[in-house]
Amino acid sequence: MAGILVWAEVSNGEVRKASREAVAAGSKLAQMSGAPLAAVVCGDAPGAAETLGRLGAAKVFTAAGPGFEKYSSEAYAAAVAEAGQRFGAEIYLMSATALGKDLAARLAAKLDAALASDVTDVRWDSKPLTVIRPVYSSKLLATVELLSEKKVITLRPNVFPLGPERDLSAEIVPISAETNIRAQVLQALKAAEGAIDVTEARVIVSGGRGVGGADGFKVVEELAKTLRGAVGASRAAVDAGWIPYKHQVGQTGKVVSPVLYIACGISGSIQHFAGMGSSKFIIAVNTDKDAPIMEKADFAIVGDLFKVVPILKEELLKAIAK
Amino acid sequence: MNIAVLLRQVPDTEAKVVPDPDLRGRIMESEIKFILNPYDEYAVEEAVRIIERGGLAPGGQVPGGAGGLPLSGGGGEAVGFCIGPDRAETALRSALALGLARAVLVSDPAAVEADVVTQGRILAAAIKGFAPSLILAGRELIDTQEDALAAVVAHFLDIPHVLGAGKITLDGEKAVVLREVEGGSLEIAASLPAAVSCSKGLNEPRYPSLMAIKRSKAKEIRKVSLAELGVQSGPQKSRIAELKAPPPRAAGVRVEGEPAVVAAKGIEWMADVAKVI
Numbered sequence: 001m002a003g004i005l006v007w008a009e010v011s012n013g014e015v016r017k018a019s020r021e022a023v024a025a026g027s028k029l030a031q032m033s034g035a036p037l038a039a040v041v042c043g044d045a046p047g048a049a050e051t052l053g054r055l056g057a058a059k060v061f062t063a064a065g066p067g068f069e070k071y072s073s074e075a076y077a078a079a080v081a082e083a084g085q086r087f088g089a090e091i092y093l094m095s096a097t098a099l100g101k102d103l104a105a106r107l108a109a110k111l112d113a114a115l116a117s118d119v120t121d122v123r124w125d126s127k128p129l130t131v132i133r134p135v136y137s138s139k140l141l142a143t144v145e146l147l148s149e150k151k152v153i154t155l156r157p158n159v160f161p162l163g164p165e166r167d168l169s170a171e172i173v174p175i176s177a178e179t180n181i182r183a184q185v186l187q188a189l190k191a192a193e194g195a196i197d198v199t200e201a202r203v204i205v206s207g208g209r210g211v212g213g214a215d216g217f218k219v220v221e222e223l224a225k226t227l228r229g230a231v232g233a234s235r236a237a238v239d240a241g242w243i244p245y246k247h248q249v250g251q252t253g254k255v256v257s258p259v260l261y262i263a264c265g266i267s268g269s270i271q272h273f274a275g276m277g278s279s280k281f282i283i284a285v286n287t288d289k290d291a292p293i294m295e296k297a298d299f300a301i302v303g304d305l306f307k308v309v310p311i312l313k314e315e316l317l318k319a320i321a322k
Numbered sequence: 323m324n325i326a327v328l329l330r331q332v333p334d335t336e337a338k339v340v341p342d343p344d345l346r347g348r349i350m351e352s353e354i355k356f357i358l359n360p361y362d363e364y365a366v367e368e369a370v371r372i373i374e375r376g377g378l379a380p381g382g383q384v385p386g387g388a389g390g391l392p393l394s395g396g397g398g399e400a401v402g403f404c405i406g407p408d409r410a411e412t413a414l415r416s417a418l419a420l421g422l423a424r425a426v427l428v429s430d431p432a433a434v435e436a437d438v439v440t441q442g443r444i445l446a447a448a449i450k451g452f453a454p455s456l457i458l459a460g461r462e463l464i465d466t467q468e469d470a471l472a473a474v475v476a477h478f479l480d481i482p483h484v485l486g487a488g489k490i491t492l493d494g495e496k497a498v499v500l501r502e503v504e505g506g507s508l509e510i511a512a513s514l515p516a517a518v519s520c521s522k523g524l525n526e527p528r529y530p531s532l533m534a535i536k537r538s539k540a541k542e543i544r545k546v547s548l549a550e551l552g553v554q555s556g557p558q559k560s561r562i563a564e565l566k567a568p569p570p571r572a573a574g575v576r577v578e579g580e581p582a583v584v585a586a587k588g589i590e591w592m593a594d595v596a597k598v599i
Binding site for chain 1: 338349361437443465468469472473481482483484486488500502503508509510511513516523559563564566567568572577578579582585586589593595596598
């Protein structure tokens, strides 16, 4: 039976949450099809193999040592391909993180595989394996049948549920692979302490044109901090220079899937919706009751964000203190 | 020193896209305005600036070889490479107006309808004879929402790649690229030749002048077929079985009134419905 192999991304020695979601999805797929499940980890990550075993991987391939300390699409793709060959993998899963998508692209080319990226749903019992992914700025959903023998799939973070950790252990299989690294990570620059990336946040508080300026973002930032969430922004706010591009959510920014997205002073263009439409819950605060975002929000507050948002923050602090 | 820029024509971001009831996996094209993929503008701008600065210092090139296009000639050109139907010419004209020297369009339906890995292999074949030192692309195609193309082309040309560049510094033998990842950014040095996809923030794309638009009309768009490139599209890797609009979000709650009152209702909703508190 052809196997399912998950690339587990490690950050600070731990398997990323997004990768644990991918393992859970792999585990579900394995249960539905009877296929065996394995994982592959690159770089030095003591404990990662154990975690992956508890999540359901029967085998964990590990590629460590020179060439694997830092991410390299070439070395990592070689290692994943090597693990896949040893395991007899047909389905390669990983999370659609920045590096997951980077690796998936190289790997799919290397394996001459069908590639489906940023997948938001899987038809678990389909044959050929069929996945759902957003296209045309999330205005449409494509149901894609993967016809090639080998398939590389990246899963959108925060969309697939985490699986249970059980009292299981994996067989650990060290592997090596050719590491002809021509694109070398020189250094990793961390974002400011405490700053949460919008793509990883459970809660995002975003500001748009209605925020009015860089100073106006303070109320947005304070609410985000209170909710231990990330700060997002619309293109209008970024283009006006009020906040850096890395906060931009939307078609030309980031695609996010938080549990809660709070849009403050954002009209909600189709391009913005392309980036946050898959949020589980949306709250909008806007003075314009006819703004498109108000139609799409689960909870729409008609009002001045500068009056409402600070009260939200205060009330939250009280609610949390209780 | 040549720079290849991967281009794509996509529906305008404002366009209303509707699945075509007769053509599976396709959208109704009749009412749609097509544009150059927005991210491609950053790639074109970067390529044109590099050429304007006097090109790259002598460095690695993709070795030209049999099967490639006999395109080389002149020192230092930025040339666009595109897979798309005939209508894609308008997008290529926009890229030419932004400063590319010329463009190559692969318009065989078999190429246009192929998956991203196959398209990357086809583009690699088209680019090979051009022997570029750098291949630039937009970070993502906004129609298929794929960001793999630059990496796939790189694989088939056996060169390194970096995706999502926010900054590119060239020193003749390598490109040092800053790219964002979750929680920070990575500084990556790629030996040339290399393929790099470009993110917003890399530069501020220019608006073409009237003169530039006029001049672009005389620039060459060369159409090539898969047969001329000596490649085949190969077996279909994936197929869109259905294209449909996502289910509409259920109507939400709307509150209006005193800030303190609506905020209190909001908190209650966050706790009871969204359960984030």
